[in-house]
Amino acid sequence: MSKKKRIIKKVEEISLPILQQLNFELVDIEFEKQGSNWYLRIFIDKPEGITIDDCQLVSEKIGKCLDDIDPIEQSYFLEVSSPGLDRPLKKDKDLKKHLGDMVEVKTYKPVDGIKNFKGILKDFSDKSVFIETEEGKITEIDRALISTIRLAISF
Structure with missing residues (x-):
């Protein structure tokens, strides 16, 4: 350590x-x-x-x-x-608390050609996060590829 x-x-x-x-x-x-x-x-x-x-x-x-x-x-x-309105979601307890909320996910490498995702946090596991995009598509993102997950701010 x-x-x-x-x-x-x-x-x-x-x-x-x-x-x-x-x-x-x-x-x-x-x-x-x-x-x-x-x-x-x-x-x-x-x-x-x-x-x-x-x-x-x-x-x-x-x-x-x-x-x-x-x-x-x-x-x-x-x-x-305070962690702020656009707080990062770093731990499983954060993800669980914000299931159903709008999030922004940035990845180190493209997933299906995309590095920035915005959608509803639908589910997560030890290995993946599942986002429902505005088009209604569920996208699975490998957690090892995620640089940040933040709550999305809507004005």
Whole structure:
């Protein structure tokens, strides 16, 4: 396991009990270097949506625990936010929660000559995701070929 993945796993172990106590869902954790700075991003959600006050509360609680335990050697910026309207669907629980919703899928390589799909998430398995396109066609996409799946935003 890479150092980055170990850090994310440790932050998840620290964050989950705090988030459960506060009735928030942990959506994702990222630990990335941008320029010369490292960023630890924690994405949270709850059924009625996330407010700035929610982000501040979680940042203070998790930040204090991270300072006490100090699992990350280098300095970093902690950011807590909502996953946004066009949230990525990274885990099976995300896919299950959004069955029947409109999604956008981007692939690394073309599937039937197409790399960008938009349609209703109909089903998924360990190996595939099934999208119903606007034409009513069900397209099976190998999960190994998927770079991102996001909720589609309609205006």
